[in-house]
Amino acid sequence: MHLPAILALQTVPFAGLILAGKEDKDLFTVVYIAALGLILALDFLLGGTFEIATAFGGGVR
Numbered sequence: 897m898h899l900p901a902i903l904a905l906q907t908v909p910f911a912g913l914i915l916a917g918k919e920d921k922d923l924f925t926v927v928y929i930a931a932l933g934l935i936l937a938l939d940f941l942l943g944g945t946f947e948i949a950t951a952f953g954g955g956v957r
Contacts, residue, residue, distance in 0.1 A: 900939040904932055 911928050915921050 901936055904935040904939070907932070 907928075911924075914924060918924060
């Protein structure tokens, strides 16, 4: 598994804690699922850690 996928999936328990105690859950849920889906889709489509960094950073090391 790639590092971005691991870091994205690590946020799931913390999102559960926020959803358990928050009154207005709808907006947070939509934004969280959208962000998680985008991160995992980028990791899947670009195939690894270094490609994501170069896709957004333009080759910054």
